[in-house]
Amino acid sequence: MPTDDVYDLAIIGGGINGCGIARDAAGRGLKVLLCEKDDLAQATSSASTKLFHGGLRYLEYYEFRLVREALMERENLLFAMPHISWPMRFVLPHHSGLRPAWLLRLGLFLYDHIGGRKLLPATKTLRLDSHPVGKPLKDSFAKAFEYSDCWVEDSRLVVLNARDAKARGAEILTRTRCESGERQGEHWTLSLRDTRTDEIRTIRTGAVVNAGGPWVEDILRGKLRRNSSDGVRLVRGSHIVTKRLFEHDQPYIFQQSDGRIVFAIPYETDYTLIGTTDAEHEGDPGTAHCTPEEADYLRRAASEYLIRPIKPEDIVWTYSGVRPLYDDGASSATEATRDYVLTLDEEAGRTPLLNIFGGKITTYRKLAESALEKLGPFLPECGDPWTCRVALPGGDMPVDGTPALVTRLRDAHPFLSDPWALRLIRAYGTDAATILAGARTAADMGRDFGATLSEREVRWLMENEWARTADDILWRRSKLGLRMTAEESAALDEWVGSLIQEAA
Secondary structure, three states: OOHHHEEEEEEEOOOHHHHHHHHHHHHOOOOEEEEOOOOOOOOHHHOOOOEEOOOHHHHHHOOHHHHHHHHHHHHHHHHHOOOOEEEEEEEEEOOOOOOOHHHHHHHHHHHHHOOOOOOOOOOEEEEOOOOHHHOOEOOOOOEEEEEEEEEEOHHHHHHHHHHHHHHOOOEEEOOEEEEEEEEEOOEEEEEEEEOOOOOEEEEEEEEEEEOOHHHHHHHHHHHOOOOOOOOEEEEEEEEEEEEOOOOOOOOEEEEOOOOOEEEEEEEOOOEEEEEOOOEEOOOOHHHOOOOHHHHHHHHHHHHOOEOOOOOHHHEEEEEEEEEEEEOOOOOOOOOOOOOOEEEEEEEOOEEEEEEEEOOOHHHHHHHHHHHHHHHHHHOOOOOOOOOOOOOOOOOOOOOOOHHHHHHHHHHHOOOOOHHHHHHHHHHHOOHHHHHOOOOOOHHHHOOEEEOOEEHHHHHHHHHHOOOOOHHHHHHHOOOHHHOOOHHHHHHHHHHHHHHHHHHO
16 A cells, blocks of 8 residues: 555544544644545534534533633634634523523623633623613513623634645545445554545555544444444534524524523624524434424524514524534433543554544534544654644734724725625635735626625635535535525536536
8 A cells, every 4th residue: 555545643524523633633743634525514513503602501501611611712712713703792681580680690700700711801781771782672671691702604614624734734535435444453444435436545544533423423333343332412403594683783692491592693794593402313414404393493482582573484594403412311402411522442552543422613622632632642743732822724813803804905906895805804814815816806806606706716715625516615615605596506506517527
């Protein structure tokens, strides 16, 4: 076997955990390969509520370590990716029939102080009859608490980790399925299938990370044929996107009588994102969708607080993802731990297999460090941790630098509208200038696919971010699918397909 096909570490799964580990490991000097059977962030990692948050509700389940770690990470992540992540001030209305005000204040006091908050402002109390956030709410809600958490573009976070991993020497293979793997002496031998060409490639690696997300158990027992007592609990989280429900830019967190909470978050300028549910999921995780019952639950949950009830026709899009939680025997999906669990399978101190269960998008970087700490004894060439506050591609800018970058981009390219320039900076940060370099008119951007998506941007995504279909571009690299017609999407897909055929 050629030495090019021998690796220190192979990672199965191109979600946030797999790509985060690939980036960290490549930066430590390891020879890394990652394979993903579909597109990057194809499943759970593009179906989150899109928040960097500590998980206020988890305090009720005494998950203090998880909450503290997540809160500490919020600010670390803001420094590393200020283009795709930014602070938000969440509004928690006090519901007199649910948790008492003193308990909410206590929880928010802990939330403010256990994570070493420095950048983000502290909690304060609002009178809803005199504050703009009270205007969309029913008069029965008189008081609210305002606290800090952060937004993140989840699927772009995955892609940027993959880009940085590649820049540091990792090999990233999308549309490549791991068919099988077995230990052979000092190595694992993995069989990888290119799902587009059906070609099989065999590699050897000193260690394997199973970051298959909802498929982690299938890979563990099926592809890698390991007999393990570790199991996964599949919990579906669904969301609805509606027409914009309120004019201000602050999100709400609504308590529910069943003990859950539901977010209502300003989304993509003209919409509101509402989620999430916690439902046990059966069957293929790839078929997960928001059921009519879940959509009705989310509508009712938000409508309990809003003056104008949400109607079915207000919903413009739904999505659903399956969380691969570690099966800890909890009595309900809501109570199951959101903490990550890393299990190590090794033989005689060699050829380790590390399985990743659970995890929150907020703690992906710490999960990656923990994974490499567990694998360190087997990887003598592995360097030290390095990722804390190190910028992801396009993130080499001040935390509050977005307005200045938008102005600079518009001055250099006067044909850009403000919304167009803002979208590009929010997606690409400082890389936006590279994408637009030399463009003096809109015609210089090439074909216009609609909704400000240009040929030049599409080519960038294909050449630098593994985009291969219209869905990759419209629903994971961006959310322009909300704004484009079916005809425009089909034309984009045809154009992208023809370009791939020409290159083949």
